[in-house]
Amino acid sequence: MIVPRAVTAPDAQLRVAMGWKGTRRTAASAALAGAVALLLAAAPAVGAEPRTGTGSGAGTVPSFASAAARQEPSAPAPVPRLPRDFRGKGRWIVRDLGITVPFTWEGRDGDSQMTAGGPRYPIWFTNLIHHGTLYTLTYKWPGLTEHPCSRIPGFDLEALNKGFENARFVGPETLRRTPQRRVNHWRVGVVLPELPPGNYPRLPLALGDIYVDEDDPGTFWQVLQFGVQNLYDPELDEWLVMDTFEHRPGTVTLPRRCEPPR
Structure with a gap:
């Protein structure tokens, strides 16, 4: 996953977790990922299908997406919390590359795993929280020649939800999909x-x-x-869209x- 606030290590790691796949997997990039993890402030992965928005409201809907009906933000709702046990299927979308691949996201006993694509698709990666460590491994990506497994220790479900x-509440919306x-x-x-x-140069990481x-x-x-966690993508943005999400244990495999x- 990404808002002005005090810099803390857990929040930094969450940004990396939201973009689990995104940080580069070379030795140098692993160091960059660690640096980003330490710098990012206390929060994905994780769009209406797909649209972008800012603080209070209006956004635009890319041509591949369904529109989202916007309403004015009301009192903040309960913040997102990834459950200990879940399983879901959907799609991973890299729009500027014209790539959409199958996607699964599963959790079991507090561990969790994302997997996008597979051997017969143009992209294939997995990101997982396993026994208190964040792992990311990219098997396939256009133009990628190195495939190490990167590790960020000291990251778990509690840190993610913390x-x-x-997070900032933008407002209620309706994803105009089926259903x-x-x-x-x-x-x-x-x-x-x-x-x-004030008027200071700023970098949205x-x-x-x-x-x-x-x-x-x-x-x-x-x-x-969107950001440094998506360095493999020329436009630095990627989507995950879930078609199903069930609250029952999934499978997590290191x-x-x-x-x-x-």
């Missing part, structure tokens, strides 16, 4: 420098728009992520390539 507590879904739109992000306010079910902040229907040496 970061979500600082239509009533959601609450949240934004997380990090911009440096955070302070002071990472942004995330998270759309959770209106009645259940633990059901995630859509996420847009790839052999990510296992510690024996």
Whole structure:
């Protein structure tokens, strides 16, 4: 996943987690990922299908997306919280590359795993929280020649949800898909420098728009992520769109390539 606030390590790691796949997997980029994790402030992954928005309201809908009916923000809803056990299927969308691949997101006992694409698709990666460590492994991506497994220790479900507590409530929306879904739109992000306010050069490192079910902040229907966590993509933005999301245990499997040496 991405908003001015005090810099804390957990929030930084959340930004990396939201864009799990996005940080580069070379040794140098692994160092960059770690630096970003330490710099990003206390919050994805994780868009109406797909649209972008800012603080209070109006956004634009890319041509591949369904429109989202906008309403004025009301009192903040409960913040997003990824559950301990869940499973869902959907699509991972990289619009500027014209790529859409199958996507799964599953959780079990507090661990969780994203998988996009597969051996027969142009992109294929997995990101997972496993026993208190954040792993990311990209098997395939256009132009990618290196495929190491990167690790960020000291990151778990509690840290992820702690970061979500600082998300900004944009407002209620309706995703005009089949079926239509009533959601609450949240934004997380990090911009440096955070302070002071006024006319100062600023760099938006990472942004995330998270759309959770209106009645259940633990059901995630859509996420847009934009920023350094998406360095493989020329436009720095990628979408995940869920078609199903069930609150029952999924499957989380640490790839052999990510296992510690024996």
